[in-house]
Amino acid sequence: MAGTASQASLLLQKQLKDLAKNPVDGFSAGLVDDSNVFEWQVTIIGPPDTLYDGGYFNAIMTFPQNYPNSPPSVRFTSEMWHPNVYPDGRVCISILHPPGEDPNGYELASERWTPVHTVESIVLSIISMLSSPNDESPANIEAAKDWREKRDEFKKKVRRIVRKSQEML
Amino acid sequence: MDSEDDMHDANDSADDDFYSGGEAGLAASDDGDADYDFADHDSDDSGELLSHRQQQNYSILSEVDIKQRQEDDINRVSTVLSISKSEACVLLRNYNWSVSKVHDEWFADEERVRKVVGLPEKHMELPNDREVTCGICFESCPRGAMSAAACGHPFCSTCWRGYISTAINDGPGCLMLRCPDPACAAAVGQDMINALADDEDKEKYGRYLRRSYIEDNRKTKWCPAPGCEYAVEFVMGSGSYDVNCNCSYGFCWNCTEEAHRPVDCATVSKWILKNSAESENMNWILANSKPCPKCKRPIEKNQGCMHITCTPPCKFEFCWLCLGPWSEHGERTGGFYACNRYESARQEGASRQKALGDLQSLQNDKLEKLSDIQSQPESQLKFIIEAWLQIVECRRVLKWTYAYGFYLPEHEHAKRQFFEYLQGEAESGLERLHQCAEKELQVYLEAESPSKDFNDFRTKLAGLTSVTRNYFENLVRALETGLNDVGPSTSHGTCSKSATSKSLGGKSKSGKNRASSTSSKSGGSNRGVDDSNIWTCDQCTYANPKSARACQACDHQHR
Numbered sequence: 001m002a003g004t005a006s007q008a009s010l011l012l013q014k015q016l017k018d019l020a021k022n023p024v025d026g027f028s029a030g031l032v033d034d035s036n037v038f039e040w041q042v043t044i045i046g047p048p049d050t051l052y053d054g055g056y057f058n059a060i061m062t063f064p065q066n067y068p069n070s071p072p073s074v075r076f077t078s079e080m081w082h083p084n085v086y087p088d089g090r091v092c093i094s095i096l097h098p099p100g101e102d103p104n105g106y107e108l109a110s111e112r113w114t115p116v117h118t119v120e121s122i123v124l125s126i127i128s129m130l131s132s133p134n135d136e137s138p139a140n141i142e143a144a145k146d147w148r149e150k151r152d153e154f155k156k157k158v159r160r161i162v163r164k165s166q167e168m169l
Numbered sequence: 170m171d172s173e174d175d176m177h178d179a180n181d182s183a184d185d186d187f188y189s190g191g192e193a194g195l196a197a198s199d200d201g202d203a204d205y206d207f208a209d210h211d212s213d214d215s216g217e218l219l220s221h222r223q224q225q226n227y228s229i230l231s232e233v234d235i236k237q238r239q240e241d242d243i244n245r246v247s248t249v250l251s252i253s254k255s256e257a258c259v260l261l262r263n264y265n266w267s268v269s270k271v272h273d274e275w276f277a278d279e280e281r282v283r284k285v286v287g288l289p290e291k292h293m294e295l296p297n298d299r300e301v302t303c304g305i306c307f308e309s310c311p312r313g314a315m316s317a318a319a320c321g322h323p324f325c326s327t328c329w330r331g332y333i334s335t336a337i338n339d340g341p342g343c344l345m346l347r348c349p350d351p352a353c354a355a356a357v358g359q360d361m362i363n364a365l366a367d368d369e370d371k372e373k374y375g376r377y378l379r380r381s382y383i384e385d386n387r388k389t390k391w392c393p394a395p396g397c398e399y400a401v402e403f404v405m406g407s408g409s410y411d412v413n414c415n416c417s418y419g420f421c422w423n424c425t426e427e428a429h430r431p432v433d434c435a436t437v438s439k440w441i442l443k444n445s446a447e448s449e450n451m452n453w454i455l456a457n458s459k460p461c462p463k464c465k466r467p468i469e470k471n472q473g474c475m476h477i478t479c480t481p482p483c484k485f486e487f488c489w490l491c492l493g494p495w496s497e498h499g500e501r502t503g504g505f506y507a508c509n510r511y512e513s514a515r516q517e518g519a520s521r522q523k524a525l526g527d528l529q530s531l532q533n534d535k536l537e538k539l540s541d542i543q544s545q546p547e548s549q550l551k552f553i554i555e556a557w558l559q560i561v562e563c564r565r566v567l568k569w570t571y572a573y574g575f576y577l578p579e580h581e582h583a584k585r586q587f588f589e590y591l592q593g594e595a596e597s598g599l600e601r602l603h604q605c606a607e608k609e610l611q612v613y614l615e616a617e618s619p620s621k622d623f624n625d626f627r628t629k630l631a632g633l634t635s636v637t638r639n640y641f642e643n644l645v646r647a648l649e650t651g652l653n654d655v656g657p658s659t660s661h662g663t664c665s666k667s668a669t670s671k672s673l674g675g676k677s678k679s680g681k682n683r684a685s686s687t688s689s690k691s692g693g694s695n696r697g698v699d700d701s702n703i704w705t706c707d708q709c710t711y712a713n714p715k716s717a718r719a720c721q722a723c724d725h726q727h728r
Contacts, residue, residue, distance in 0.1 A: 068306075069335035
């Protein structure tokens with residue numbers, strides 16, 4: 001186990017260094033606590049030209065000891081209103097599903113977790129999720145209903161959480 | 170089939186009544202080779218005792234057989250399509266191990282199949298640099314330490330091992346493993362697993378592969394008995410669904426429940442549901458409201474015993490539990506507060522369990538003991554095992570006849586009556602066999618020295634076994650054809666008699682079972698009078714020409 005744990009931490013440290021050297025547009029990332037490389041704090045900037053434009057949303061990424069063979073979990077700590085985010089903030093996108101959950105291959109290979117994913121590719125996936133919600137298999141059913149049937153209501157709620165996120169800065 | 174029946178009849182025909190242990194029981198020993206092959210306990214033939222009258226339409230596969238067949242299939246595809254074995258394996262897995270389907274699809278559109286399955290035609294080489302960067306850990310490694318699937322996406326062996334191990338430990342999904350690159354669909358086959366994974370994972374992968382071969386193939390299934398490792402290959406479209414595994418468990422191929430001839434699968438699932446998960450609800454509904462069996466007015470039972478009298482003008486008296494007329498109830502069926510008519514069904518399961526247990530203890534030590542006491546070689550005691558196997562099988566059939574009876578339409582009065590008669594006869598016949606195999610055997614087990622009459626015992630038990638087998642085989646056949654001999658509107662008495670001699674015909678001639686001898690007692694003399702050209706033997710009911718002075722079947726003198 002020690003072997004894989006150190007592989008995971010080496011890989012995460014490497015990514016941390018790379019992101020510090022070459023920051024990526026749209027988010028910033030760092031450790032919650034400098035002594036623990038398995039827990040990251042990321043701030044995602046609401047993508048322009050979407051309902052979330054202008055918001056600053058904080059999330060915590062928790063990596064398992066056997067990363068990159070298993071995916072991290074991502075949870076928004078800022079208030080969030082989105083069909084693919086559980087009411088408690090957990091993000092539900094297919095690339096974060098553990099590899100074994102879909103043995104029948106209903107999800108395309110490109111949609112499942114593979115060890116090639118990095119902090120960067122995960123956050124970019126979340127940003128793309130913000131700009132195009134998937135209401136087929138919603139994590140937050142109320143939000144999905146609003147998104148589908150009462151788009152105005154949905155917009156209003158998102159605008160409120162965007163404002164709140166700005167106030168928290 | 171018929172001719173075989175005749176053979177049995179001929180062998181048994183000298184018998185006066187097997188149940189009373191006549192000499193003719195010896196005939197059973199000449200009863201064709203099939204039975205004896207079985208008793209060899211080679212376990213290869215264990216299906217034969219129970220289904221030796223049918224052509225076997227399935228084969229039992231051991232682990233070795235499974236491996237062999239799988240390899241043969243893979244080799245076949247690999248040779249015909251000129252692809253590697255590992256690729257052939259991926260292909261077969263994708264098309265549920267059907268060689269013909271793989272061939273059809275491949276030759277219809279090879280390009281499409283390659284794309285769907287993830288087998289690119291051209292193998293991409295690793296980049297030609299001395300050092301290559303791993304796509305997972307971003308470390309640079311010497312080219313030799315890197316591997317890739319056919320797509321050429323390079324990853325270091327540490328990362329591969331982790332990737333493969335995670336997939337294998339996540340379950341059978343690992344058989345569909347693809348390149349770790351999310352945009353790439355190239356398949357990762359067994360050759361890569363064998364080159365990159367550790368031994369434990371390789372073995373697991375092999376197990377999943379074998380399981381998939383049985384489970385994903387439409388023609389094969391695992392034996393559902395707990396702990397049994399045999400698989401069964403079944404040939405569709407012929408005969409019954411019953412399968413007898415080498416582990417001695419009998420099951421229905423179609424629904425994988427325990428073998429349930431003569432009842433069909435739908436009835437079985439209804440019956441199981443009734444007796445299990447939903448039984449609480451069912452019990453509540455059954456216990457709280459029922460329509461009167463005669464006038465269909467709903468009745469709620471709020472107190473009192475099981476004897477219900479519907480309110481006037483109907484006034485029908487019936488049993489609350491089984492809804493049968495009360496006139497058929499009384500002390501015999503458990504008094505006023507119970508009804509054992511369907512309780513027996515549950516007990517039947519228990520009797521069978523007990524018989525199975527007895528059989529095992531018999532095989533494990535009693536037989537050896539008996540062989541010592543009676544100074545008989547164990548090979549000469551096979552008739553006892555055979556008797557017990559027959560008991561177990563009959564108990565199983567008997568159990569399902571209760572489900573059959575439960576779902577027999579209420580209005581088919583003649584059929585119901587006939588069915589209950591047959592069932593009763595089957596029960597008492599089986600009881601005799603069971604008694605003989607259990608109680609009478611005990612005497613010889615406790616004896617001090619070889620018993621003189623042990624050979625008589627052998628004759629009797631072998632005879633009973635054969636008779637009971639025949640009776641049950643005919644019973645099953647009669648029930649499976651829906652008791653067609655019984656017209657729905659005929660009057661009861663005569664109808665059930667004529668049907669007995671017809672549907673259970675094979676034996677009524679030779680009188681091997683009580684069913685026919687009983688019917689002959691009440692009906693035989695009548696028949697003799699009706700038809701002046703023949704007389705019916707009192708003992709075996711065989712119809713003899715008037716000229717014969719002794720019964721042609723059993724030598725019984727005509728009075």
